[in-house]
Amino acid sequence: MTKQYAFFVDAKRCIGCFTCAMACKNQYHQEPGVHWRQVYPLNEEIYPHRERAFYSLACNHCENPTCANVCPVKAYYKREEDGVVVHEQDKCIGCGNCIRSCPYGAPRYNPVLKKAEKCSFCYQRLDAGLKPACVQSCPVEALQIVDLAEFDNPNAVQYPAGFPRFTKLNPSVRFILPEQPRMVTRSDV
Amino acid sequence: MKTHTKECVGQALSNAFSRRRFLKAMAASGALACLPGALLRPLTAEAGIVYEGDYQTFRNACPRNCYDTCSIKSYVKDGVLQFIEGAQESTYTRGGLCVKGYAYTRRPYEPTRVKYPMEQQGRGSGNWKRLSWDEAMDKIARKVLEMQEKDGNLLGLGMTKYSGNFGITNYVVEGMMSSLGYTTRFTGTPCWPAGIDAQNYDLGNMWCNDPEDFPDARYVILWGVNPAWCSVHSMKYIYAARDRGAKIVAIDPVMTQTAAKADEYWQVKTSADGALALGMARHILDQGLVDRDWVDNNSVGFEEFASYLRNNVTVDWAAELSGVPAERIKAVAEEFATAKPATIWIGYGMQRHVNGGATVRAVDALVAMTGNVGKVGGGARYGHLQTWGFNYHAMLQKQPEGAKGVPGKTEVKGDFHFTGDQGEVSYSDRILNINKTAQEILDAQDPPVRMLWVSCKNPFSQDFDRNKMQKAFDKLEMVVTVDNFFNQTVEQSDIVLPVTTLFEEWTINASYWHYWLSINEQAIKPMYEAKSNIEIAAALSKKMNELSPGSCTFPTEVDTKEWMVKEFNQNIYDQFGLESWEDLREGPRKMKLASSASWSTLEFGTPSKKYEFKSELCAEHGHKALPEWKEPREPNAKLRLLTPHTKFAIHSQFNNIDWMQEFNPRPYVYLNPQTASERGIDDGDTVRVFNDLGEVTIQAKLTSILPADTIMMYEAWFHANPYNCQNLVDDTAADMGSYKTGQPGVAIHDQFADVARV
Numbered sequence: 001m002t003k004q005y006a007f008f009v010d011a012k013r014c015i016g017c018f019t020c021a022m023a024c025k026n027q028y029h030q031e032p033g034v035h036w037r038q039v040y041p042l043n044e045e046i047y048p049h050r051e052r053a054f055y056s057l058a059c060n061h062c063e064n065p066t067c068a069n070v071c072p073v074k075a076y077y078k079r080e081e082d083g084v085v086v087h088e089q090d091k092c093i094g095c096g097n098c099i100r101s102c103p104y105g106a107p108r109y110n111p112v113l114k115k116a117e118k119c120s121f122c123y124q125r126l127d128a129g130l131k132p133a134c135v136q137s138c139p140v141e142a143l144q145i146v147d148l149a150e151f152d153n154p155n156a157v158q159y160p161a162g163f164p165r166f167t168k169l170n171p172s173v174r175f176i177l178p179e180q181p182r183m184v185t186r187s188d189v
Numbered sequence: 190m191k192t193h194t195k196e197c198v199g200q201a202l203s204n205a206f207s208r209r210r211f212l213k214a215m216a217a218s219g220a221l222a223c224l225p226g227a228l229l230r231p232l233t234a235e236a237g238i239v240y241e242g243d244y245q246t247f248r249n250a251c252p253r254n255c256y257d258t259c260s261i262k263s264y265v266k267d268g269v270l271q272f273i274e275g276a277q278e279s280t281y282t283r284g285g286l287c288v289k290g291y292a293y294t295r296r297p298y299e300p301t302r303v304k305y306p307m308e309q310q311g312r313g314s315g316n317w318k319r320l321s322w323d324e325a326m327d328k329i330a331r332k333v334l335e336m337q338e339k340d341g342n343l344l345g346l347g348m349t350k351y352s353g354n355f356g357i358t359n360y361v362v363e364g365m366m367s368s369l370g371y372t373t374r375f376t377g378t379p380c381w382p383a384g385i386d387a388q389n390y391d392l393g394n395m396w397c398n399d400p401e402d403f404p405d406a407r408y409v410i411l412w413g414v415n416p417a418w419c420s421v422h423s424m425k426y427i428y429a430a431r432d433r434g435a436k437i438v439a440i441d442p443v444m445t446q447t448a449a450k451a452d453e454y455w456q457v458k459t460s461a462d463g464a465l466a467l468g469m470a471r472h473i474l475d476q477g478l479v480d481r482d483w484v485d486n487n488s489v490g491f492e493e494f495a496s497y498l499r500n501n502v503t504v505d506w507a508a509e510l511s512g513v514p515a516e517r518i519k520a521v522a523e524e525f526a527t528a529k530p531a532t533i534w535i536g537y538g539m540q541r542h543v544n545g546g547a548t549v550r551a552v553d554a555l556v557a558m559t560g561n562v563g564k565v566g567g568g569a570r571y572g573h574l575q576t577w578g579f580n581y582h583a584m585l586q587k588q589p590e591g592a593k594g595v596p597g598k599t600e601v602k603g604d605f606h607f608t609g610d611q612g613e614v615s616y617s618d619r620i621l622n623i624n625k626t627a628q629e630i631l632d633a634q635d636p637p638v639r640m641l642w643v644s645c646k647n648p649f650s651q652d653f654d655r656n657k658m659q660k661a662f663d664k665l666e667m668v669v670t671v672d673n674f675f676n677q678t679v680e681q682s683d684i685v686l687p688v689t690t691l692f693e694e695w696t697i698n699a700s701y702w703h704y705w706l707s708i709n710e711q712a713i714k715p716m717y718e719a720k721s722n723i724e725i726a727a728a729l730s731k732k733m734n735e736l737s738p739g740s741c742t743f744p745t746e747v748d749t750k751e752w753m754v755k756e757f758n759q760n761i762y763d764q765f766g767l768e769s770w771e772d773l774r775e776g777p778r779k780m781k782l783a784s785s786a787s788w789s790t791l792e793f794g795t796p797s798k799k800y801e802f803k804s805e806l807c808a809e810h811g812h813k814a815l816p817e818w819k820e821p822r823e824p825n826a827k828l829r830l831l832t833p834h835t836k837f838a839i840h841s842q843f844n845n846i847d848w849m850q851e852f853n854p855r856p857y858v859y860l861n862p863q864t865a866s867e868r869g870i871d872d873g874d875t876v877r878v879f880n881d882l883g884e885v886t887i888q889a890k891l892t893s894i895l896p897a898d899t900i901m902m903y904e905a906w907f908h909a910n911p912y913n914c915q916n917l918v919d920d921t922a923a924d925m926g927s928y929k930t931g932q933p934g935v936a937i938h939d940q941f942a943d944v945a946r947v
Contacts, residue, residue: 015417015424015446017836018852022291025848027272029294032847039852050892052449136274137285139421140428181439181454186512188458189896 004063004083004148005121006172007135008156009056012179014142016041016054023137024058027122034108036119037134042178046161053178055163056143058119058134059106060171061085067098067107067118075116082147083172084121092116103164104171121145148172244271248774250698250707251290252359252691253839254352254380256420258700259286260707260777261293263692270294270692270713278776280401281703287421288836288852289843296690297716299846301908302673303687304717312662312681322718325684326732332667333369334737336639342593343370344619345639349626351378353645353842356696356709357756358723358749360605361583362644362671365726368586368743369733371594371616373638375623377932378604379651384540384571385604386925387549390804391816392562393794395929397570398532400703402785404429405566408528410521411439412552413462414536417446418836420702424450430566436528438521440465441536442831443901444894453521456896459829459938460542460821461511466551467818468507468515469522470558471498478526480560487791488557490803490815497815512896526559530567538833541937543822546925550807550816557800563788573787576699576706576764576780577605582755583723587742588616595619602931624935625920626652630661643670644688644722649677650841650906653920653935655913656883671725674845676906677913687719694721695753704780706765708773711749721749810928819924826880826941828864828900832914833938835903845908856905856912857890858944863897865889870946878902880942883916889944900944917942 016039024030024037037058047053061078065085068076075091076098078084087098087107092115098107099116107118122132130136135145156174159165163175244264251259260276273294275282286293296302306325310316320328336345348366350359366372388395403409403426416423424447431437431452439451440462448454457465473479474495484491508515525531533556540549553569561567588594594616601620621629621638626648630638641662652658662668662681670682679685693715698707715721720728730743757770765778772778783789795801808814837853838844844853858878860870870876872891877884878900887902895901902914923934 013428013450015421015450017417017421017446018288019285019291019421021852022288022848023274023286025851026291026294033851035851044893049444049449049894050890052444052446052894133272133274137291139283139285139287140424178449181448181451183444183454183456184513184517185456186458186896187514188509188512189898 001149002083003081004172005061005126006146006148006151006174007058007060008144008146008151008174010142010144010176011053011055012176013140014054014056014178015140016051017139019137019139020056020134020143023133024119027133030117031110031112034110034117036108036117042162047178048180055160055175056134057104057173059085059121060104060173061121062172063170064168066101066103066169070097070101072097079123082126084123084126086120086123087116087118089113089115089117103166103169146174247710247712248276248708248776249273249691249712250709250777251286251293252354252356252696252698252709253289253842254355255839256416256700256702257282257287257422258355258698258703258705258707259290259422260705261286261290263712265712268713270297276707276777279705280779281422281705282777283422285422289839289849292843292846292848293691295846295848296673297692297713299674301675301845302716303675303679303685304719305687306718307685309683309685312668312683315680320684322720322728323732325686326728328684329669329729330732330736332640333733334740336636337370337740340636342636343372344594345373345636346642347373347375347621347630347638347640348642348644349375349623349646349648350644351623351646352380353647356691356694356698357579357581358583358694358696358721358752359645360581361723361726361752362642364584364586365729365743366642367588368726368730368741370588370592371618373619373621373633374601375621375626375629376601376603377623377926378930379624379935379937380604381537381540381572382604382926382930382932382934383546383923384535384537384549385930386928387540387546388553388569388571389794389929390807391550391553391557391795391801392788395571396573396575396787397702398565398568398787399782399785400426400570402565403427403532404433406430406530406532407435407566408525408531409435409437410525410531410533411437411447411451412533412535413441413539414534415441415445415447415833416534417450419834423702436524442829442896442899443833446836455513455517458510458512459831459899460544462539463544463548463551463818464507464510465513465518466548466555467498467502467816468504468511468518469525470551470555471502471507472504472519472522473526473555473558474498476523476526478523479558483560484558487562488800488802489797490801491558494554494802494815497817501818525555529561530564531559531561532556532567532570534570538938541923541934542939543921543924543936544819545923545934545936546812547816547819554802554816557802562800563786563791565784565786568787572701574605574701576704578758578760578764579697579756580758583752589739589742592616602929604930620931622932624653624922624932627654627657627661628920630664631657638665640667641665641669643668643678643682647672647676647678647841647906649681650913650915651904653915653918654882655915658915671722674908676841676845686725687717688725689715689719689721693719695749697753697756704782705777706761706773706780707777708753708770710774723747723749723752812924822921822936822939824941827943828941829898830878830880830917830940830942831899831901831938832904832918832940833901835905838903838905840904841906844905850908855910856887856902856907858885858887859890859892859895859901860944861893861895861897861899862891864900864944865891868945870944875947876944877947878917878942878944880917882919885912885914885916886947887912900942
């Protein structure tokens with residue numbers, strides 16, 4: 001397998017602190033309402049306590065990216081050296097095809113520029129030998145960057161409950177499921 | 190603030206398109222002249238941003254009242270702050286910040302910032318008029334002189350300040366007051382005083398292990414503390430302890446995010462933590478698991494404590510009071526007592542009760558009787574002030590010749606009051622209790638508090654009984670607030686002065702939890718007309734001396750960098766292995782520790798020089814000599830009301846910033862589904878939370894993280910939102926705090942309310 005960077009989301013460690021999401025904003029100053037990375041609380045069917053387990057999600061830099069396939073002006077390309085999916089905003093005509101077709105909601109509409117934009121895996125930072133802003137920011141190493149060519153964690157899953165299963169796209173993201181403590185709730189109420 | 194300008198500034202920071210509109214709007218408002226030109230250069234939000242690395246970098250430090258006190262590295266281009274990250278040099282911060290920290294990039298440029306001195310035509314009216322600094326200082330100085338004339342002293346001038354900005358140079362606010370004369374000071378702390386006293390009785394000081402030695406612990410109890418939200422950088426050390434085989438137990442009335450990450454979570458009944466600790470102690474005693482060697486050699490009063498336990502405490506009694514089953518109390522007590530080393534992190538929330546100090550003493554006793562005090566990876570961890578030995582040069586100003594105040598000597602105490610003994614004096618400041626600010630203003634006589642100076646503090650959001658605060662403010666003749674934003678206190682002020690953010694001033698920051706020291710460099714020029722607290726003091730002194738020569742001793746010309754340098758001394762240099770303060774420009778430094786453990790020499794600071802299970806000093810101060818069970822406050826409404834911290838803010842800061850509002854747009858009250866259904870409340874309903882003090886109208890969120898007798902809302906201030914949890918929180922005192930901080934603490938979590946559909 002060729003090199004393919006992926007986000008490794010360890011929900012067992014994740015404390016849902018939103019640091020990654022704000023670190024992204026700190027790096028790119030997106031327009032109000034535009035997020036490249038968002039922290040999603042799991043609903044209670046998946047984790048029984050509200051807002052106590054999360055998946056931090058951005059673009060999954062798919063092996064077979066829909067955004068690139070539907071773009072009429074080839075504003076998307078996949079980097080050969082690491083599989084990062086790049087959107088070239090100056091080529092973008094704002095048609096919205098990618099926004100409508102990505103099942104993971106990664107491309108967002110910039111209402112000011114009237115163009116799409118999305119997580120770039122901070123490829124410029126990668127090229128400068130740095131970690132993506134979100135990965136560097138995570139205080140508990142719950143969000144990591146891994147190379148799927150070498151990644152070999154027996155506990156990791158690609159499609160945890162609540163995460164859309166699109167095998168044709170083959171999203172470059174892996175998860176560790178959250179756990180619950182032994183719960184000792186009050187006997188008197 | 191007009192919306193179009195808000196949009197313009199936001200967009201000016203992100204794209205070229207709106208730059209023209211921004212310039213147009215700025216030109217129209219006449220603000221163009223005072224903007225650094227670089228701000229007008231657009232950033233691009235597109236993915237094509239080039240990370241060139243050609244930035245100027247600066248050292249900053251988060252000055253908020255937080256365990257983590259992060260070391261920041263700031264990247265500036267063309268005079269504009271582009272992005273920040275955690276300092277890589279700090280093993281504690283390790284390159285990262287938190288959700289609040291990363292929002293700092295926006296703070297200097299946040300459109301709703303206080304930009305100029307302004308005067309409000311009628312408090313609460315929102316009718317603000319811009320003043321020049323000279324006009325603002327003239328109004329303030331004339332009021333000060335008028336009070337001096339009327340009262341023959343300046344006791345009518347009150348100053349309230351706490352932890353809104355912990356940069357050391359901000360003690361200049363106290364210094365500014367002293368340079369004017371003897372004034373009225375609000376002392377004490379709402380934060381942690383009961384626990385400070387408790388640890389002083391038991392150990393002789395509040396002094397915790399280095400948090401970086403958590404991985405050495407074999408057992409960790411996180412008791413009433415929520416590091417997953419309030420000390421995110423501590424979590425990696427707790428995880429590391431678990432990775433090395435430790436068990437993590439969380440004890441909290443609420444299933445916090447920290448509890449969700451523990452191995453075992455106990456939902457203790459609020460304010461019954463002391464009973465739980467004593468029950469565990471009784472079981473450890475019965476099982477013969479007391480570390481006799483440690484206790485015999487290093488403590489006094491253990492036998493009395495043991496007989497107190499045998500005569501008054503059983504595990505079943507503890508289970509009944511706390512709601513934690515006896516079987517779990519026994520199991521965890523045994524695990525804790527046999528794991529070596531074992532440690533307990535004692536949160537500040539669990540001592541914000543009428544029995545809070547007694548509770549902390551009971552938990553301390555649990556750690557001591559198992560021989561875990563003074564051990565690497567052990568300890569009863571609460572906080573420390575080992576790294577705060579600065580000169581406090583900014584604070585130590587002289588009163589003008591002939592100033593009068595309260596006759597005789599009054600000892601000023603405070604958690605961060607390091608000025609030591611001032612020798613013989615004829616007069617003193619008037620000391621009032623910060624935890625009863627509203628009542629103290631209402632009661633003060635001869636002279637009344639006529640004028641209030643507010644800095645580094647937001648009393649309307651953070652002090653207790655908001656309605657009473659309103660009455661107190663109504664008594665004041667003038668209120669001046671120094672702040673970054675038009676918060677709820679500014680709304681009730683006559684004059685607001687724009688203060689610098691951390692990126693616009695020089696200061697130093699230390700932590701009360703970890704052992705790192707950071708300097709905070711000025712990274713950008715102050716935006717608009719903001720001044721640091723030091724510059725504000727100088728401006729006021731200049732005006733005072735213009736109007737009445739000799740009426741203020743504060744220098745009229747200052748340089749914040751020089752004032753920062755004056756805070757250093759050889760002791761700090763030696764502590765941190767520094768040649769000069771300039772070394773800190775290379776990155777934060779950690780104190781050189783003989784051991785990561787506090788009390789590693791087992792020489793305690795108590796009168797007996799040993800750990801005191803029985804403290805005569807504590808008894809002299811009107812408490813029990815032993816860590817006995819103290820009854821909690823009687824409920825005065827159906828439900829327990831908790832108002833803890835949110836992860837998106839620290840007290841009333843950060844939630845107002847537009848970047849934060851994207852992730853946390855509004856406040857909620859959290860209810861157990863059973864509590865809600867009994868009242869016909871559905872998820873998302875608008876409800877009224879009420880008690881004898883007041884009410885809050887707010888949206889409900891149903892959640893199983895709370896027991897059915899408890900409701901919760903987070904303390905916070907949201908921009909342009911009347912939400913305020915202090916409508917419901919009274920100023921009932923905690924049991925301890927006076928010994929070390931001058932005033933008792935406050936029972937923030939001994940509050941009750943009910944909730945109904947609107």
